[in-house]
Amino acid sequence: MPRIPETELEDLKRSVDLAALVRSKGVELKKHGSKDLAGLSPFTDEKTPSFIVTPAKNLWHCMSSGQGGSVIDFVMHYDGVSFRQAVELLRTKNPSLYKSAGPVRKSSVPKLPPAVEFDADDQTLFDQVLGYYAKRLHENPSAIDYLKKRGLWNEEAIERFRIGYADRTLGLTLPHKNRKDGAEIRTRLQRLGIYRESGHEHFNGSLVFPVMDEGGAVREIYGRKVGSQKSGIYHLYLPGPHAGIWNPECLKSPEIILTESIIDALTFWVNGFRNVTCIWGTEGFTDEHLEAFRKHRTQKIYLAYDRDKAGDRASERDAERLQSHGIECFRVKFPAGMDSNEYALKVTPPEMSLKAVLSGAEWLPPSPKGYGATGGKGLGHCVPQEGEIPFRVKDQDTRASSSNLLAANLAADAATVGQDIATKGKNASEDELRAFGSSRETSPALKLSGEDYLLDLGPRSYRVRGLQKNGSLEVLKVNLRLVCEDRFHLDTLDFYRSKDREAFVRAAASETTLEPDLIKRDLGKLLLALEQVQEERIRAATEPQPSHPEMTEEEQAEALELLRSPDLLHRILADFESCGIVGESTNKLTGYLACVSRKLDRPLAVIVQSTSAAGKSTLMESILAFIPEEERVKYSAMTGQSLYYLGETNLKNKILAIVEEEGAEKASYALKLLQSEGELTIASTGKDDQGRMKTEEYHVEGPVMIFLTTTAVDIDEELLNRCLVLTVDESREQTKAIHDLQREAETFEGLKRKVERDRILSVHKNAQRLLKPLPVVNPFAKQLTFLSDRTRTRRDHVKYLTLIRTIALLHQHQRPLKEKDGLEYIEATRSDIEEANRIAHEVLGRSLDELPPQTRRLLILLRDMVDSRCREEKVTPDVCLFSRRQVRRFTGWTEFQVRTHLNKLQEMEYILPHYGGRGQSFVYELLFNGEDDGRPQMCGLLDMTTTKTSSIENNGSSMKEAGSSIQRASNEHGSSIWKNGSKPSNQGPSGRNGHQPGENAQEGAENRKAS
Structure with a gap:
């Protein structure tokens, strides 16, 4: 039996008042000492009070009988019931519990109301x-x-x-x-x-x-x-053979999803696929199932059995039975070892993943040893019927002759039909007239429907499936279905094999009652049309495809003009604004540069962090829109092994964007390796041509730029130190600016902006295509400095150097191409380092903060709130306590945001909780004194604006020789990137002005630790 959870039992023992329960049985309890109650024992004839109840512990003890325990034990002993019955009585609080006349030894009468009527059928x-x-x-x-x-x-x-x-x-x-x-x-x-x-x-x-x-x-x-x-x-x-059809309403649909179990079928049902039923395990396909499908004229069944050996074996067996009755079968291909429920849970959202796996179901061709071969009239029935006319040409199977012979047959057939119609005159049927008219067309038009081709000839409708699987002009094997009114025939045939054509004509004529000659003529017309489509498709596939659309001279000139702009970074930000992406200056520029770094041997990686609905996906989409489609790959989710099988060069120098980091949780290890090692290698088992097991190696080449988004407050440390972390601006000012832009989109100016956006994106995509993966040399590399007080800066330092190289690479059309010792390269300049420093202050400085960006922002807001209240109430901060409700009111944040980040601040000892009394909420005391304003900064970077040229360009110079001319960059956000006084929106918390960083890396580190 199912075990009652201990938590539920403990709750029951605490919630039921034992004293009241005992009194309800007629036992009078009086005060006994300071903590207990005493009365006559209901279990013995003792005349002195020996039954003790301790209300504080909700326990009892009978000194005369030696029994005792909780409320459950009392009900068991008093009413003579089992443990579970006592629990149920206390759960339901049945009135009979309090009306028992006295204790019994063993009760055989149920104390719970009966669940069934004893005289029911x-x-x-x-x-x-x-x-x-x-x-x-x-x-x-x-x-x-x-x-x-x-x-x-x-x-x-x-x-x-x-x-x-x-x-x-x-x-x-x-x-x-x-x-x-x-x-x-x-x-x-x-x-x-x-x-x-x-x-x-x-x-x-x-x-x-x-x-x-x-x-x-x-x-x-x-x-x-x-x-x-x-x-x-x-x-x-239930005992006995299986019976019934689960969800019989599904039989009204011509297409049915068939699973192994009710759990799997219910998975489809709750996700919107109501035409689903199930069998009873892999051996549970019953005659009742088959009869139900036949009776309701089911046309197509998707076999969504488990993806294992038993499921595959059952699919083949059940498909043969279904196909023998003219039912088309498809095998739903889940990942190996999975069933539909496991797949729906792992690949989210389930309604989309299930739809995708159904769309990719594999068609199962009828087996040559199917049930129809034994005399039935299913798809395997190919026995010639008396009076049927076979093809005139039966001994030619090669492509070179079959088409011409069929064309000759068509001409002869047309002449025969024409003579017959001329003889019959007005008595000729409409079908014959259409047949004659269509026979004069050598290549009727095919209609494309998804991956299928359709051909309608009067009341006859042909559907061709599987043409795309033919990779040679020597084969034309397809799945062909003929439907005429309410009759149909379905089979697989190779149009270049006369035996296949003859078999199809005989079987189709028997199933549809059409004349064999009419079907034969239709096949001839269909063959000519399919040959034309097949030739065009194979020709297009074999022709070399350009890696990207070719640019016109005008488009190339516009792209070069952009790349040669003296204020290129400012131009990029201005184009973002023109495209309707307001604010987020540092985030947009950093994301854009990270995408450019895909051309380097060690690209940057970016993860955008924000709360839900703050716009992280919009930020990523807006940046990716500037990158050519052929140079980026985007997924909503990834399975654990999916990266290993993407193809050897499918990701090389491209962007891999994943909408939610949680969707790639299973592939996180592979993502980290791809970022660190620049490649992936996996050994997997497979089979050779003889069916023997062998080891196969799969290799995926990098480098690849990884772009992720997440709503998580705490990011995995291994992922964090590999990526640049961008946080979305969630300030009220940014929200107001977004609202203004959304309203403007509804106006005529918004329409003009949309047209202009397409032009701008086209220019940037062409500019990206003109960038070459050139080596970058930094002549100032040895003079650069970086914070070294912690080991994680080893990776941050690489990000910093890569950022400099990326900025230089973006400006390659403005730099001379140098050559030395046979190697070509471009050089980074002072301005590249200056711009990298300004970005590093905010982006890399944020990564060294012990608090997540949004938590840091709340801390600063709390400091402002407490300061304001202290001034108003004229109190000190240590007595100015605040509640969560006050924080929500001051910040405008949601309850979830406030609770999450306050808990983080409490863990990091920035606030101290003060708990109230019973039924009271608790309040907090702010321990943060504001010495560290939380402004993003990277101490220890070389200030290129004050460094003497001679000390840098002298190859033999050292830090000592450069002397005091080498200084650290101050944490100022003004930059040549943002001109005319326009500064970027601060993605981190707004700190107080006047904070001065340390004079060197060690001093900066000590200041941060002190705060």
Whole structure:
């Protein structure tokens, strides 16, 4: 039986007032000492008070009988019930609990109301039992958690399919079998399969899924054990052979999804795919299933069985049976070892992932040893019928001759049909007239529908599938379906094999009752049309495709003009503004440069961090829009091994963008390796041509620029030190600016901006295509400085140097191409280092902060709030306490944001919680004194604006020789990037002015530690 959770038992023992319960039994309790109550024992005839109750502990002890315990023990001893019955009595607080006349030794009369009517018929009894199970489901957290864990907690589904939970309490509502009515009802329930011969509930501890017919009668019940089972048995059914069709409403659809189990079928149902049913395990495809599909004229079935050996074997076996009755079958290909439920849970959102896997289902060709070959009239039925006319040409199978011979046959057929129609005159049928007219067309037009080709010839409709699988002009093997009114025929054939054509004509004529000659002429016209499509497709595939669209001279001139702009970085930011991306100056520029770094051997990586709906995805999309489509790859989610099989060079010097970092959690290890090592290698097992196992190596070349977004407050440390972390500006001013821009988009100016945006993006994409992966030499590299007080700066230093190289690479059309010792390169300039310093202050400085950016921002806001209140109330900060509600009111942040970041500040000892009394909220004291204003900074960077040229350009010079001319860059955000007084929006918290960094790297580190 399912174990009652200890937490629930403890809660029950605490919540029920033991003293009140004892008094309800007629036991008078009086004060005994300072803490206890005493009364006459209800279990003995003792005339002196010996029954002690301790209200503080909610425990009792009978000194005369030696018994004692909790409220559960009292009910067990007083009412003579089992442990579980006592728990149920206390749960439901049944009035009979308080009306017992006296203690009994053992009760055989149930104290809970009966769940079923003893005189009900079998179906009514089933309904009442299932109704009781359905009620118990909502009262069992373990069952609810299991459904939620499997993604199946859906109120509509639970009500529609009457899902319940058998927690062994059904027997507590029935009389014991030592009573007549108890023996009778238990015998009936045993005959129905609800009880076993041992007297236990059959589905004890199981979720219950009834299978009912269209009239509501129960045909089968499936039980799924919740929790681990020592026996290893998790699946239960009613005794006897399987019966019924789960979700019979699906049979109204011509296309049906068929799964192995109800759990898998329910996964499709709750995600919007209502045309789904299931079999009873891999060996559970019954004749009733087949008859139901045949009776309702099902046309197509998607076999969504588990992707394992048993599932594949069952798919092949069941497909043969279905195809023998003219039902088209497709195999849904989940990842190896997965079923539909596991796949839906791992690849989210499930409604999209399930739709994708259904769209990619593999068509299963009819087996040559199918059931129709034994005499049936299914797809395997190819026995010639008496009176059928075979093709005139039967001995030619090569492509070179078949087309011409078929064309000759078509001409002869047209002449024959023309003579017949001339003889019949007005008596000729409409079908014959259409056949004659169409026979004069050598290549009728095909209609493309997805990957299928359609051809309509009068009332006859042909569908061709699988043409794309033919990679040679020598083969034309397709899946062909002919539909005429309510009759159809489906088969696989190679149009270049006369035997295949003859077999199709005979079988199709038998199935559709059309004349064989008419079908034969249709095949000739269809062949000519397919040949033309096939030739064009293969020719297009074999021709070398340009890696990117060719630019006109005008487009190239516009792109070069952009790349040669003296204020290129300012121009990039201005173009972002023109495209409707307001604010976020540092983020936009950093993201743009990181995308340019894909041309380097060690690109940068970027992760955009913000709360939900703050605009992180918009920021990423806006940056990627400036990059050519052929140089970026974007995914919503990735499985653990997917990166290893992307192709050897499919990611080389490209951008790999993943919408949510959580969607790539399984592939995080591969992403880290790809970023650090620049390549991926995996050894996997496969089979050779003889079917023997062998080891195959898969290699993915880098470098690749990785672009991620996340809503997580705490980012994985290994990922954090590999990436530049950008945080979205969540200030009110930024929100107001976005609102203004959104309103402007609805005006005529917004329409003009949209047109201009397309032009700007086109120029930038062409400019990116003109960038070459040139080596960059930094002549100032040895004079550069960087903070070295912690080991993680080893990677941050590489990011800093890469940022300089990227800026130089972006300006390659403004720099002379130098050559030395046979090597060509461009050089970084002072301005490149200056611009890199300004970006590094904010981006790399933020990464060295012990607080996440949004948490730091809240800390500064708390400092402002406390300062304001201290001035108003004339108190000191140590007595100026504040609550979460006050913080929400001051900042305008949501409850989730405030709670999350306050907890972080409490962990880092920036605030001190003061707990109130019972029923009171607790308040906080701010411990942060404001010495460290939280402004992003990178201490220890070389200030290129004050360094003498001679000391830098002298190759033999050293730091000592340069002397005091080498200084550290101050933390000023003014830059030539943002001209005319326009500064970037501060992505970190707004600090106080006047903070001066240390004179050297060590001093800067000490200042930060002191704060």
